[in-house]
Amino acid sequence: xxxxxxLIVGAGLAGMRAALEVCKELDVGLxxxxxxxxxxxxxxxxxxxxxxxxxxDDSWEEHMFDTVKGGDYLNDQxxxxxxxxxxxxxxxxxxHMGCAFSRTEDGKIAQRSFxxxxxxxxxxxxxxxxxxxxxxxxEQVLKHAKSIKVYSEWYMHxxxxxxxxxxxxxxxxxxxxxxxxxxxxxxxxxxxxYGRVFQITTNxxxxxxxGAIAAFRAGVPLEDCEFVQFHPSGLYxxxxxxxxxxxxxxxxxxxxxxxxxxxxYAPSRMELAPRDIVARAEQSEIDAGxxxxxxxxxHLDLRHLGEARIMERLPQIRxxxxxxxxxxxxxxxxxxxxxxxxxMGGIPTDMFGQVIIDADxxxxxxxxxxxxxxxxxxxxxxRLGTNSLLxxxxxxxxxxxxxxxxxxxxxxxKINGSHxxxxxxxxxxxxxxxxxxxxxxxIRNEMKEVMMDKCGVFRDEENLKSCISTIQGLKERxxxxxxxxxxxxxxxxxxEIVELGNMLEMAExxxxxxxxxxxxxxxxxxxxxxxxxxENFLKHSLVYPKDGQLELKYKPVVVTRYQPxxxxx
Amino acid sequence: xxxxxxxxxxxxxxxxxxxxEFDFEIPEGATLLDCLNHxxxxxxGALTYRMSCRSAICxxxxxxxxxxxxxxxxxxxxxxxKDGSDTITIEPLGNMPVIKDLxxxxxxxxxxxDQVKPYLQNNEKPPAQEREQSPQQFKKIDxxxxxxxxxxxxSDCQVLAVDNKFLGPAALAKAQRFVGDSRDQATRERVxxxxxxxGMWDCTHCAECVERCPKPAEPFYRIKxxxxxxxxxxxxxxxxxxxxxxxxxSVKHSGRLNENKIPIESMGYFNIKxxxxxxxxxxxxxxxxxxxxxxxxxxxxxxxxxxxxxEFGE
Numbered sequence: 001x002x003x004x005x006x007l008i009v010g011a012g013l014a015g016m017r018a019a020l021e022v023c024k025e026l027d028v029g030l031x032x033x034x035x036x037x038x039x040x041x042x043x044x045x046x047x048x049x050x051x052x053x054x055x056x057d058d059s060w061e062e063h064m065f066d067t068v069k070g071g072d073y074l075n076d077q078x079x080x081x082x083x084x085x086x087x088x089x090x091x092x093x094x095x096h097m098g099c100a101f102s103r104t105e106d107g108k109i110a111q112r113s114f115x116x117x118x119x120x121x122x123x124x125x126x127x128x129x130x131x132x133x134x135x136x137x138x139e140q141v142l143k144h145a146k147s148i149k150v151y152s153e154w155y156m157h158x159x160x161x162x163x164x165x166x167x168x169x170x171x172x173x174x175x176x177x178x179x180x181x182x183x184x185x186x187x188x189x190x191x192x193x194y195g196r197v198f199q200i201t202t203n204x205x206x207x208x209x210x211g212a213i214a215a216f217r218a219g220v221p222l223e224d225c226e227f228v229q230f231h232p233s234g235l236y237x238x239x240x241x242x243x244x245x246x247x248x249x250x251x252x253x254x255x256x257x258x259x260x261x262x263x264x265y266a267p268s269r270m271e272l273a274p275r276d277i278v279a280r281a282e283q284s285e286i287d288a289g290x291x292x293x294x295x296x297x298x299h300l301d302l303r304h305l306g307e308a309r310i311m312e313r314l315p316q317i318r319x320x321x322x323x324x325x326x327x328x329x330x331x332x333x334x335x336x337x338x339x340x341x342x343x344m345g346g347i348p349t350d351m352f353g354q355v356i357i358d359a360d361x362x363x364x365x366x367x368x369x370x371x372x373x374x375x376x377x378x379x380x381x382x383r384l385g386t387n388s389l390l391x392x393x394x395x396x397x398x399x400x401x402x403x404x405x406x407x408x409x410x411x412x413x414k415i416n417g418s419h420x421x422x423x424x425x426x427x428x429x430x431x432x433x434x435x436x437x438x439x440x441x442x443i444r445n446e447m448k449e450v451m452m453d454k455c456g457v458f459r460d461e462e463n464l465k466s467c468i469s470t471i472q473g474l475k476e477r478x479x480x481x482x483x484x485x486x487x488x489x490x491x492x493x494x495x496e497i498v499e500l501g502n503m504l505e506m507a508e509x510x511x512x513x514x515x516x517x518x519x520x521x522x523x524x525x526x527x528x529x530x531x532x533x534x535e536n537f538l539k540h541s542l543v544y545p546k547d548g549q550l551e552l553k554y555k556p557v558v559v560t561r562y563q564p565x566x567x568x569x
Numbered sequence: 570x571x572x573x574x575x576x577x578x579x580x581x582x583x584x585x586x587x588x589x590e591f592d593f594e595i596p597e598g599a600t601l602l603d604c605l606n607h608x609x610x611x612x613x614g615a616l617t618y619r620m621s622c623r624s625a626i627c628x629x630x631x632x633x634x635x636x637x638x639x640x641x642x643x644x645x646x647x648x649x650x651k652d653g654s655d656t657i658t659i660e661p662l663g664n665m666p667v668i669k670d671l672x673x674x675x676x677x678x679x680x681x682x683d684q685v686k687p688y689l690q691n692n693e694k695p696p697a698q699e700r701e702q703s704p705q706q707f708k709k710i711d712x713x714x715x716x717x718x719x720x721x722x723x724s725d726c727q728v729l730a731v732d733n734k735f736l737g738p739a740a741l742a743k744a745q746r747f748v749g750d751s752r753d754q755a756t757r758e759r760v761x762x763x764x765x766x767x768g769m770w771d772c773t774h775c776a777e778c779v780e781r782c783p784k785p786a787e788p789f790y791r792i793k794x795x796x797x798x799x800x801x802x803x804x805x806x807x808x809x810x811x812x813x814x815x816x817x818x819s820v821k822h823s824g825r826l827n828e829n830k831i832p833i834e835s836m837g838y839f840n841i842k843x844x845x846x847x848x849x850x851x852x853x854x855x856x857x858x859x860x861x862x863x864x865x866x867x868x869x870x871x872x873x874x875x876x877x878x879x880e881f882g883e
Contacts, residue, residue: 034619035675037718038627052698088698095699098689098752100707100714107701125714131626132714139688175668204622240624315785316715320624323643325598441610484614487581490669493614 001417004029004149005407006400007169007184009156009211012039013130013389014371014396015190016137018353021400023147026407029182031151031171033206033495036138040192040204041371041392044130045243045316046114047122048094048389050087054108058119060084065562067387070116070274071344071380072522072532073564074224074540074557079351079376081560086394091123094393099136100125102313112313113248116274116384116569127243127316130389155495156210157424159187159218159367160415166218166367167413170424174495177488179424181417185407186366188399189215189347190392193372195228196499197507198340199445199452202234202241208499209506211373215347216505220357220364221542221553223375224345225506226513227523229383230457232278234339236297240324241341242317242334244385246302247271249313253282254299254333255290261298266569273569276382276523279338283457292335299333306330338457344383344523345513346375348542353399358542359555366406366413370399377540380557381522431497436480443474443481444500447507455511460528464515471508478504512550513541534564571595571650573604575616576660578667586667588658589613595646601659602630602641605671618671625783628719632671633660638721640783662724664733678723681736685744685763690755706751709794713746716786722778734767738778738788741769745791748798760799769795770809808843811835821878824868828861 006022008015011032022028032039051058063084068075095101095109102110102124114122125132141148151171158170160181168183191211195203216222232253233242247253253271255261265281266273273281286296302310302317307330310318314329321327321334347369349355355367355374371392378391447470454467478501485493519533520526539554570592578586591608599607602620609616619629623642630641634649635658649657665673722738729735736744744763747753763769769792778788799810815834819827832850836843854860868874 034621034627034629035718038621038629040622040627042717043622043624043626092695092697092699096695098747098750100710100750101699101702103702103704103707105704107703109699126711128626128715131717135714135716142683143688145683202624204627206621316626323625323645324600326645485617487579487615489579489581490617490672492617492619493609 002029002180002182003412004182004184006186006188006403007031007182008188008190009169010039010190010192010371010373011036011150012041012190012192012371013133013137013392014399015039015188016141017393017396018188018190018370018400018403019148020137020140020144021397022404023144024404026404027147029149029151029184030141031154031156031182033153033155033174033210035152036141036150037135039134040207041389042131042134043202043204043241044389045127045241046245046248047112047124047129047386048091048133048393049114049117049121049384049386050091050123050390051084051119051121052088052091052109052111052123054104055111055120058121060087062118063087063121066117067378067384068380068562069567070384071382072567073534073538073559073562074227074377074380074521076377076558077560077562078558080378082351083376083378083391083394087390090390090393090397094133094136097136097140100132102126112245113272114385115244115247115272115278116269117386122245122248122386124245126312127245127314133389133393155498156191156214157427157498158420159214160420161218161364162414162416165365165413167415170420172424175490177491179421179428181415181421183412183415183417185410185412186368186403188353188403189369189373190371190396190399191373193343194503194506195340195343197447197451197503197510198228198456199448200234200237200239200337201340202231202239203340209502210499211369212346213502213505215355215367215369216509216545219545220347220355220367221544222345222509223348223540223542224377224381224513225343225510225543226517226541227344227381228340228510229275229342229344229523230279230338231341232275232282232338233300233336234341235320235324236335236337238324239339240320241339242300242320242336243314244275246300246314246317249309250305252301252304253278254301255285256292256294256298257290261285261290269569274382274384275341276525277569279457280525282338286337297335297337300336301333302329303331303333340452342383342388343372344375344377344379344381346373349374349376349395349399351376351398352402353395354402359553366410368399368403370395381524428494431494432483432486434479434481434483436482438477438480440478440481440497440500443478444503447471447474447504451507451511455514458525458527459514460526461515464511467511468508468515471504471511475504475508509543509550513543513552516552517541532567538564570655571646572656573608574656574658575670577670579615579669599646600642601634601639601644601646601649601657604646605641605659617669626717628717631662631719631721631724633662633724634658638662638724638781640719640721643783662720664724664726664729665720673720675720677733678720678737678739681740682718682743684736685740686755686759687743687747689747689750689753691752692754700752702751709749709751710746712785712787713742713749713791715784716742716746717784719783721781721783722788725777725781727775727777728771728773732771735771736767738792741772741795742786742788742791745794748795756798757802757804760795760802760804763795764799764804764807764809769799770807770812808835808837811837821875822867823865824871824874827865829863829865
C-alpha cells in the first residue's frame with residue numbers, strides 16, 4: 001500500500017496549485033491519468049480575471065457584480081467575494097513564480113476585455129494563458145520534486161470512505177495495469193470537467209467525469225449539474241476552441257446574411273455578452289435557418305483586426321484555423337458553433353475546498369475538491385470567461401491549505417486495503433469477462449448525440465424525458481460490450497470503457513437535474529419555462545445516489561450584496 | 570482507399586515489433602488522430618497510442634508519420650498521402666524506448682528537462698505587485714514558452730540518435746526560456762552548465778527540430794539564443810564556444826574557414842589531451858590526402874566580407 005499525508009487526483013491548475021501548498025509542510029502525492037503538462041487547463045486560451053486595474057480603473061466589487069450577474073444570481077455570494085478579492089494576489093503570485101504574461105508598454109501585466117466583464121480584466125499570455133500558467137505551475141512542481149511525488153499515467157478508480165471519513169483512493173498504474181490502494185489522511189480531487197458527454201465539445205478526451213462520479217459513488221451528491229456551459233466559438237463539427245479573446249479583441253459574429261446578429265440579443269454588450277447568451281443567440285440564428293449557407297454554423301470574423309494584431313494577440317487561433325480547416329482568419333471568417341465547454345456544477349464544497357454533502361454544510365471529513373470538478377459555487381448558472389483559471393488557482397490553493405491543516409491534526413484512518421483493492425479488481429475482471437455484441441463506440445456516440453440534441457443549448461420536458469430514457473437504455477447496453485485487449489500493459493481500451501461508464505452515469509445526472517429545474521437560468525434554458533423563476537428555483541440542486549436511483553434535493557443560494565435582478569445586457 | 574501501415578508492438582504477446590495495415594477511406598477533413606481513433610474504435614480496440622486535447626496544445630499524440638515526428642491531431646491525414654502514394658506509415662517516436670504500439674517511454678526526456686533547472690531562479694524578495702517586464706523582454710521568451718513537451722523534436726534529433734547524453738532540443742529550448750527571461754538571475758550559471766558536454770554546443774545545427782516543432786518554440790532558434798547568451802556572458806572556455814569564435818575569426822580575416830586552425834583553436838592551445846585526441850583524425854586525413862592546404866589564403870573579395878562584419882558591428 002502506498003501512503004501519503006495528502007493525495008491529490010488531477011494535476012491541472014487546481015491540482016498542482018494545491019500540491020504546492022501542501023508540500024510546504026507535508027508529504028504529497030499528485031496523481032494524473034495523463035502527465036501534468038498535458039492537463040486540460042493548458043487548453044484555456046483567453047485569460048485569467050483579476051481587477052488589477054492595469055489598463056482601466058477596476059475594483060473587486062465590479063468583478064464580483066459582473067460574476068454574480070453573469071451567473072444569473074445562482075452564485076453563492078460569500079464565496080464570490082472571497083474569490084474576487086483573492087484574485088490580484090493570485091496573479092502576482094503566478095507572475096513571481098515565473099509565469100509569462102503579455103505586457104503593457106510600462107511593463108505591467110496586460111489586460112483585455114472579455115464577455116460579461118464590464119472592465120478589461122483578463123490577464124493573458126497571448127492566446128495561450130492556460131498553457132502559460134499550467135507550465136509555470138509544473139515548473140514549480142518539478143522544483144519541489146523532493147516533496148511532491150508525481151504519479152503520471154495513473155488512473156483513479158474509487159474513493160475510499162470509512163466511517164464517514166475519506167481515507168484514500170484505489171488507483172491503477174496505466175502502464176503496468178497494477179491496482180494499488182493509496183492510503184492518505186486527506187484526498188483532494190481536482191479532476192476537471194465532463195464536456196465529453198456531449199457530441200460537440202471543446203474538451204479533451206480526458207474530460208470524462210471520473211472524479212465527480214467517484215465521489216458520487218461514494219455517496220457525495222453532485223451540485224448544479226444541469227448547468228453546462230456551451231462556448232459560443234467551438235470549431236464547426238469539431239468543437240475545437242477558438243478563444244473568446246477573439247471577440248475580446250474585437251471579432252464579429254455574423255449570421256448567414258452577414259449580419260452582426262448580437263444586436264438583436266444583447267445590444268449593449270454585442271459579441272461580448274456572457275457565453276450563455278451568445279451561445280443561445282447563435283443557436284437561435286441557426287435554428288431559424290440563418291446559419292451560414294443555411295448550415296449549422298455561423299461566422300467568427302476577425303478580418304478587420306488585421307494581420308499584425310492577430311499575430312500579436314491571437315497567433316494560436318490563426319494556426320488552429322489553418323491546421324484544422326484550412327481557413328486563415330486573416331483572410332476568411334471561421335465557421336463556429338456552440339460547443340460544450342465547462343461544467344458549472346460538480347462536487348459541492350465550501351469556500352475552503354472542504355467537500356460538503358448537504359444543505360447543513362456537513363463535511364465529508366478528509367475529502368476536498370477544487371477546480372472544474374468542484375462547485376463552490378462561484379459561477380452560479382453561467383461562468384464568465386477567464387473566471388475558471390482564477391477559480392482553479394484560488395480554490396486549488398485554498399483546498400491545499402485546508403487539506404494540509406486537516407492532515408496535520410489527524411492520524412491515518414483505518415482502511416481495509418485488500419477489500420478495497422478487490423472491489424476494483426472485480427470491476428476490471430467483470431469488464432474483461434463481458435462477451436456481448438454491443439459496440440462501446442456506438443454507445444458513446446449515441447450518448448453524445450442525444451445529450452447534444454436533447455440536453456444541449458435548448459431543452460424542454462419532452463426532450464429531457466426522452467434523453468433520460470435513452471441514457472438508461474445505453475447504460476444497460478453498456479453491460480453487454482466486449483473488450484479486444486485483455487492485457488495488463490498500457491490498456492487504453494480498458495480505461496476508455498471505464499470512462500464511458502462514468503460518462504453514462506454523468507449524462508443521466510445532468511439530464512435528470514435539467515428536467516427538474518423548471519425555469520431558465522444562465523446556461524440552463526428550458527423552452528417550456530423560458531423565464532427565470534426566483535420564487536421556486538433560486539436554489540442549488542443536489543443529486544444523490546439512492547438505491548441505484550437518483551434522488552434530488554436542493555439547498556439555498558447565499559445572497560449577500562446583490563439582490564437578484566432582471567439580467568439584460 | 571488509404572492504407573495505414575502501423576508499427577505494432579506488444580511485448581505481452583510478441584517480442585518483436587511488426588507492421589500491420591488498415592485500409593479505409595479517409596473521411597473529409599480527418600486528422601491523423603481521427604484516423605487512429607477510427608481504427609481503435611471500429612477495427613482494432615487494442616491499438617494503443619496517447620491522446621487528449623486533440624487541439625495541438627497538450628502534446629500527447631506525437632508519433633511518426635511517414636518517418637517524421639508530428640502531432641497526430643494537428644495533421645490532416647490526406648496531407649500525408651503525397652505523390653500519389655496510398656500508404657501512410659505510422660510509427661512511434663524515435664530516440665525513446667517503445668512501451669506498446671505508438672506509446673513511448675518519456676522517462677529520459679523528462680529527466681533532461683529536470684537537468685536544466687526548469688524554473689525561474691530569482692532570490693530577491695518579489696515586489697508587492699508584478700515584476701515589471703517590457704513587451705520586448707516578454708517577446709524574448711514568448712516563443713520558447715509555447716513548447717508543449719510533445720517530444721517531436723527529441724524524436725527526430727540527429728544528435729540524440731548517436732549520443733543520448735545530449736540534452737536535446739526540448740530541454741535546451743526550456744533552458745533558453747529562463748536564460749532569456751529578464752526576471753531570472755541565474756543566466757551565467759545556466760549558460761556555464763549548458764556549455765558542458767551534452768549541452769548547447771553539441772547541437773549540430775541541422776535544424777530538424779525546427780521542421781518538426783508543431784509550435785513556434787522551434788528549438789534550434791532557442792539554442793542559437795543560448796549560444797549568443799553564452800558568448801555575451803563570456804562563457805567561452807569550452808570547445809563549443811571556442812569553435813564558434815574561431816569560425817567567426819577565420820571568416821572575418823580570410824573570408825573562409827581555416828580548417829587547420831579551427832580544430833586546434835577549438836580544442837584550445839593548452840588543451841594537451843584534446844589536441845592529442847585530434848592526432849589520429851589528422852593522420853587519417855593525411856593518409857587519405859584530405860589535408861587542407863598548409864598555407865591559408867584569403868579569398869579575393871575579403872574586404873567585402875569584412876565590411877559585412879563592420880556593418881553588423883560583429
